[in-house]
Amino acid sequence: MSSQxxxxxLTKTYGSNVVVDHLDLEIADGEFLVLLGPSGCGKTTTLRCLAGLENPGGGSIRFKDRTVFDAAGRVNVPAHRRNIGMVFQSYALWPHMTVRQNIRYPLKVRKLKQAIADGAVEAAADMVDCGQLLDRYPSQLSGGQQQRVAVARGLVAAPDLVLFDEPLSNLDARLRDQVxxxxxQLHQRLGFTAVFVTHDQSEAFALGDRLAIMKAGKIEQYDTPERVFENPVSEYVAAFIGMANRLELLRDHDGWRTAAGDSVDLAHAVVRDRADRGDAAVARLRPEDLLLHGSAGEVPLGNVALHAELAGYEYGGRHYDVAVETGGSRLTLRAPAAEHGSALRNSAPGAPVLISFSPAALRVFPAAGAAAVERATVAAGDPR
Ligand SMILES: Nc1ncnc2c1ncn2[C@@H]1O[C@H](COP(=O)(O)OP(=O)(O)OP(=O)(O)O)[C@@H](O)[C@H]1O
Ligand SMILES: [Mg+2]
Structure with missing residues (x-):
């Protein structure tokens, strides 16, 4: 993959606060890169540095054969000469301009008169199904329409790089999926290069050719969505991409156990950073990988069984989201409603339950630094 x-x-500080910390990124031509991370980890600042809207304290940025920023060489190409398209969270359309004038704006700034004459504005509007709206003002559009106009404006000048900063987060769930x-589809058709910022893991998995998971101004993991999903490099990444269940493990004379005393065989688990060499480790597990059982006979062969207590449940249509507690850990799982509905409805909180999982679903990390991970994932907030 040639990196373009x-x-x-790249380093950016505000006072003594290092917000982007010696960050390295390589983006291939036509690649859709998603920057994923909790609030405050430096995603927007990184985008603004790429766009030329911030003045970084150090590092360099190259676009194709052009150096657009180099702290040591004192190169800093201004934003309007970087050939970048931008689509932001708040639609940021000019309220006093029509849709046509809004979409035309980047062409005018770059003095691309020929593109205007050739109908680039109309073509961009058509791409996002806004061809009928060209003479309206932003206040006369729905949120989804406004954001689609913003996408058209970001793409109209055929930029080398398109930067998206949480462009979907102000839309309701249905519009979010649509946009x-x-x-x-536009990326697959036009093949532009994109950096797309989000803190929503499902958005990241759906859109990204590669994901860069950010933590405190640095990239913690940079890989395909599939490999990030299957093989998170750290507990921080695991927690951030939906491995919400956390089990503390301790080793005694005959193997690994949970705090509740259930034994856990790590032979088939994915173990990172030699986490199984010490006396304590932390395992992460997705709610989808945890099963609820009515009796011990239902535990699939080879699964690890845990004794737990029912903590609560919520009905979700085909399934119940169930919370259980074991050895001081609260775990969540999805139980099919058809199988478990009536038993759950007849159980009081505190009722003993049996749960199990395949050991291959476990991702095991060193116990050290666990508290820091919890803080970071709590700060990441709800996944919306
Ligand atoms: N102009 C500024 N002056 C001082 N501090 C700033 C400034 N802009 C951002 N910061 C700080 O830099 C850090 C990173 O901010 P940034 O906006 O890049 O985060 P983010 O990852 O985009 O977060 P979010 O998901 O909430 O948008 C934050 O701690 C923020 O408070
Ligand atoms: Mg931001």
Whole structure:
């Protein structure tokens, strides 16, 4: 993969606060890169540095054969000469301009008169199904329409790089899915290079050719969605991409156990950083990988069984979201409603339950630094 956009050692500080910390990124031509991370980890600041809207303290940024920023060489190409398209969270359309004038704006700034004459504005509007709205003002559009106009404006000048900063987060769930799939289709059709910022893991998995998981101004993991999903490099990444269940494990004379005393065989688990060499480790597990059982006979062969207590449940249509507690850990799982509905409805909180999982679903990390991970994932907040 030839890397067309290279960020090296990018650093941005506000006072004594290092917000982007020697960050490296390589983006291939036509690649859709998703920057994923909790609030405050430096995603927007990184985008603004790429766009030329912030002045980084260090590092360099190359677009194709052009250096657009180099702290040491004192290169800093201004934003309007970087050939970038931008789509932001708040639609940021000019309220006093029509849709046509809004979409035309980047062409005018870059003095691309020929593109205007050739109908680039109309073509961009048609791409996002806004061809009928060209003479309206932003206040006369729905949120989804406004955001689609913003996408058209971001793409109209055929930029080398399109930067998206949480463009879907102000939309309701239905519109979010609609605009998301439209962005996805446009990328597949036009093949522009994109950096897309989000803190929503499902958005990241759906859109990204590669994901960069950010933590405190640095990239913690940079890989395909599939590999991030299957093989998170750290507990921080695991927690951030939906491995919500956390089990503390302790080793005694005959193997690993949970705090509640159930034994856990790590032979088939994915163990990172030699986490199984010490006396304590932390395991992460997705709610989808945890099963609820009515009796011990239902535990699949080879699964690890845990004794727990029912903590609560919520009905979700085909399933119940069930919370259980074991050895001081609260775990969540999805139980099919048809199988478990009546038993759950007849159980009081505190009732003993049996749960199990395949050991291959476990991701095991060193116990050290666990508290820091919890803080970071709590700060990441709800996944919306
Ligand atoms: N102009 C500024 N002056 C001082 N501190 C700033 C400034 N802009 C951002 N910061 C700080 O830099 C850190 C990173 O901010 P940034 O906006 O890049 O985060 P983010 O990852 O985009 O978060 P979010 O998901 O909430 O948008 C935060 O701690 C923020 O308070
Ligand atoms: Mg931001």
């Amino acid at each position: 956009f290279t960020v090296s050692g 998301r799939s439209q962005i996805h």
